[in-house]
Amino acid sequence: MYNFDVERPQSIADAVQALSREDAQPLSGGQTLIPTLKARLAAPSVLVSLGDVDEMKGVCMSDGGQLCIGGATTHATVAAEAAAHYPALASLAARIGDPAVRNRGTIGGSVANNDPSACYPAGVLGSGATVVTNAREIAADDYFQGMFTTALEEGEIVTEVKFPIPQAAHYEKFLQPASRFPLVAAFVARFSDGVRVAITGASNDGVFRWSEAEAALASNFSASALDGLSVDSTDMISDLHGTAEYRAHLIGVMTKRAVAAIG
Amino acid sequence: MTQVKMTVNGKAASGDVEGRTLLSQFLRDDLGLTGTHVGCDTSQCGACVVHVNGEAVKSCTMLAVEAEGAEVATIEGQANADGSLNAIQQAFQDHHGLQCGFCTPGMVMSAAALLKENPKPTEADVRHYLDGNICRCTGYHNIVKAIMAASGQDVSAIAAE
Numbered sequence: 001m002y003n004f005d006v007e008r009p010q011s012i013a014d015a016v017q018a019l020s021r022e023d024a025q026p027l028s029g030g031q032t033l034i035p036t037l038k039a040r041l042a043a044p045s046v047l048v049s050l051g052d053v054d055e056m057k058g059v060c061m062s063d064g065g066q067l068c069i070g071g072a073t074t075h076a077t078v079a080a081e082a083a084a085h086y087p088a089l090a091s092l093a094a095r096i097g098d099p100a101v102r103n104r105g106t107i108g109g110s111v112a113n114n115d116p117s118a119c120y121p122a123g124v125l126g127s128g129a130t131v132v133t134n135a136r137e138i139a140a141d142d143y144f145q146g147m148f149t150t151a152l153e154e155g156e157i158v159t160e161v162k163f164p165i166p167q168a169a170h171y172e173k174f175l176q177p178a179s180r181f182p183l184v185a186a187f188v189a190r191f192s193d194g195v196r197v198a199i200t201g202a203s204n205d206g207v208f209r210w211s212e213a214e215a216a217l218a219s220n221f222s223a224s225a226l227d228g229l230s231v232d233s234t235d236m237i238s239d240l241h242g243t244a245e246y247r248a249h250l251i252g253v254m255t256k257r258a259v260a261a262i263g
Numbered sequence: 264m265t266q267v268k269m270t271v272n273g274k275a276a277s278g279d280v281e282g283r284t285l286l287s288q289f290l291r292d293d294l295g296l297t298g299t300h301v302g303c304d305t306s307q308c309g310a311c312v313v314h315v316n317g318e319a320v321k322s323c324t325m326l327a328v329e330a331e332g333a334e335v336a337t338i339e340g341q342a343n344a345d346g347s348l349n350a351i352q353q354a355f356q357d358h359h360g361l362q363c364g365f366c367t368p369g370m371v372m373s374a375a376a377l378l379k380e381n382p383k384p385t386e387a388d389v390r391h392y393l394d395g396n397i398c399r400c401t402g403y404h405n406i407v408k409a410i411m412a413a414s415g416q417d418v419s420a421i422a423a424e
Contacts, residue, residue: 001283003281003283004282004283005282006265008328008329027326030326030329031306034325034326035324037283038305049326049328049329051329076318097394098394098395098396099319099373099376099377099395100309100312100319100320100321100395101306101321101395103318103320104320104321104325178307180394180395
């Protein structure tokens with residue numbers, strides 16, 4: 001790992017100020033970033049730790065009925081504190097990595113990194129959540145822009161994510177047991193005005209909505225409504241853990257299981 | 264270099280570290296607490312698990328400066344005040360929960376975190392909680408049995424495998 005300075009701001013304003021330094025990068029839970037630094041895949045001159053920014057931590061319900069999660073909130077905290085409000089999202093958080101990883105990793109870090117196999121992007125996109133930054137609010141549909149690519153500008157940090165609460169939802173994850181990331185996972189959320197289906201782990205473009213499945217489920221919310229639907233494997237990830245065709249197949253299986261679990 | 268101060272196993276500890284110094288390095292190289300093992304250094308194996316403010320974390324995937332002001336607990340602080348093994352450590356010995364012992368510090372620290380959160384775990388709970396702790400020797404059966412025993416549950420029906 002190349003050396004760097006570490007800044008430890010106490011507020012969002014101070015964090016944004018610190019990030020204006022040359023080659024500065026935010027550090028949230030570090031569960032992806034620190035291994036990346038060890039592999040010398042990134043070489044920031046300054047890491048701005050968000051771990052002391054208390055105004056970015058915590059889970060609460062807004063007056064408008066949205067679940068609001070601070071960007072620096074750990075997966076373990078979401079798993080515990082969101083369970084009463086949004087069980088499907090709490091369950092997603094409870095299955096990320098392992099217990100020690102969940103005690104450090106944060107929702108803001110996961111959403112900012114947008115790993116094509118990460119869990120949270122599926123929950124955020126599948127819920128139609130809003131990503132809040134120090135500068136603006138971004139709808140999930142506009143936020144995720146491809147593998148490791150988001151709408152975030154340089155120096156912009158995810159301070160909060162706001163989730164509307166669906167009538168019912170489920171996250172179905174086909175675990176890749178070595179990495180503990182999903183090989184493929186589906187987040188299905190049923191709202192009064194429609195259904196959202198978000199898929200992670202499958203596409204070279206990162207998380208995406210499976211719109212054909214959403215349309216089919218909107219008129220008939222049952223696993224059988226997905227019979228005959230398939231996803232083109234052309235742009236799917238292919239690696240030693242699974243071919244593109246296998247991942248395309250798993251999308252259908254995971255989505256059906258999620259729908260069946262909702263009932 | 265930055266000065267970092269924390270409490271480790273109840274005692275004040277401090278040192279000068281680089282930004283990139285990992286908590287595992289600080290514990291081992293600066294404080295000489297080599298019970299915290301570094302197995303993979305890629306946050307997969309869990310041999311380096313310690314507690315920071317009461318929560319299990321992988322000390323190889325946290326910067327030392329991030330532990331500024333924190334209460335850190337390592338395997339060296341787990342024994343009873345008279346030097347005898349604590350209940351979890353004793354159960355690992357009684358139930359042969361280790362072979363080479365390399366993963367054991369992380370296993371014991373994860374077990375302690377589990378039992379604090381869930382004092383009477385099921386066997387499935389224990390196995391699930393150890394997702395991030397890899398053992399290359401035992402096949403896990405006796406580790407699980409030891410943790411069940413340390414929680415005060417009857418393990419006579421769990422086969423020794």
